Amino acid sequence: MNFHTRVSLPAAKRRYSHAHRFVSLGSCFADEIGKRLSRSLFGCATNPLGNLFNPLAVSEILIRATEGRDFREDEFFEHQELWRHFLVHSSLASTDRERSIQTANQAIKILGENLLSCDLLIITLGSAWVYQKKEYVGAIGHNHKLPLSSFSKRRLSPDEVSITLKRAIQLLRKENKKLEVCVTVSPVRHLRDGLHENNLSKASLLLAVDQMVETCPEIPYFPAYELLLDELRDYRYFAEDLTHPSNSATEYIWSQFRESYFDDKTTELISELDQVLAMLNHRTLHTDTSQYAAFKAALQKRIHSLANEIPQAQSLQDAFQQLP
Incomplete structure (x- = not known):
């Protein structure tokens, strides 16, 4: 008798070894994969500017790093005594504006150097919900605890996600022709958005990735989301907050990634x-x-x-x- 559904793993276009380099970019689940790559002594750059959950922020960071564009002074703002940027995690912020700018530009430089030399870029998408600010034209990756009333919120359509990400990836692959890309959807549930809203968000991401894979078969999808929600499918595989995968669940997903991508x-x-x-x-x-x-x-x-x-x-x- 079979008590769970097995998720079929994609056949990777290339098998990897310790001779290859990796970049893991995106949501907090990208940190988990990057942590395990580093633990296994692979060369891996993981979210140098901090987590980025939505595809617009991920795409903008990819483009800026590929083009080698520094952050400008007028992009930073002061909030709660720290100088911040909407694409940079608050852990990189400082009470000194020049130091915040310098730290952010050093991080974007590190990301750019790794993107141009790496063999596999792993992109983990967390949410299709994005925040926008009237006087700010760029993508917003972090709200930095600003009042939510100062933002408008909307859900990206699958077309928006697919088109935006493909544009960024194509730009990067022009500069790094050996680069392969793996896209995955984070199994972390964003319950602060609401359970129904989280499901709609994940649906948008899954439909977008499906469009990308259909039109760009060289960009495969790794089913981290399905491995937790469909194969493991039990609350014992979640942490106490019931949103993040437990350590055993993450280790299982990592074992499936290893099976798919390493020789x-x-x-x-x-x-x-x-x-x-x-x-x-x-x-x-x-x-x-x-x-x-x-x-x-x-x-x-x-x-x-x-x-x-x-x-x-x-x-x-x-x-x-x-x-x-």
Whole structure:
């Protein structure tokens, strides 16, 4: 008897290894994927300017980074003693305007450099709801706790999402011809918008991605949304807030991503790396025993083996040196 629906995984156009570089951009779920790529010692730039949930903000950041356009001084505003920008997360804001501008421009430069050199760009769309401000013409990625009465809110149509994203991706691929793109819809539920409104938003995103895949088959869709909502399909796979995936759910989605996008040897290396990281994080009460000495010898041997396969594995040796 089958108790759940299996989601079929797309066949990636290319299989990736530790020799490739990645950029993970978009909602907080993009952070989760980027975190796991970095943990597995892949070169990955993850949301250098902070999370971006709606496609207009993601597209504008992609275009600005590709064109190498700095943020201008007149784009920043002061609120609650910090100088902010509507496309930059408040964690990068400062009480000093020049420092805020400098930090934002450094982040957009880092993103641009990584976009022009990376092999796979992972875009995670969170919401089709966008906020607009009468006197501001650009996309808004962050409200920065300004009064909601100063914004108007609307839901993007699938056509708007598809056209805007395709324009940004096509511009980027003119500059980085080796670049592949993977688009996914975040399984995180935006319940502050309302449950029905969240479902409409996700529907717009899913329809938009379907249009993109149909007209641009070189831009595949990875079904993170369906893996949680259709395959796992249980509240035990959500965190306590009932909006974000639990750690076990995110790990499962990550395992499916690995199966789709990495070659067999790389998948084996990731599994070995996970075991080595668990050993490095293991703490014992008695470090003066022969058993612990044997444990360290075995661990060092495995680290040396990984270092021969993964250039970034030096960090494992550094962690090993910190062991008692």
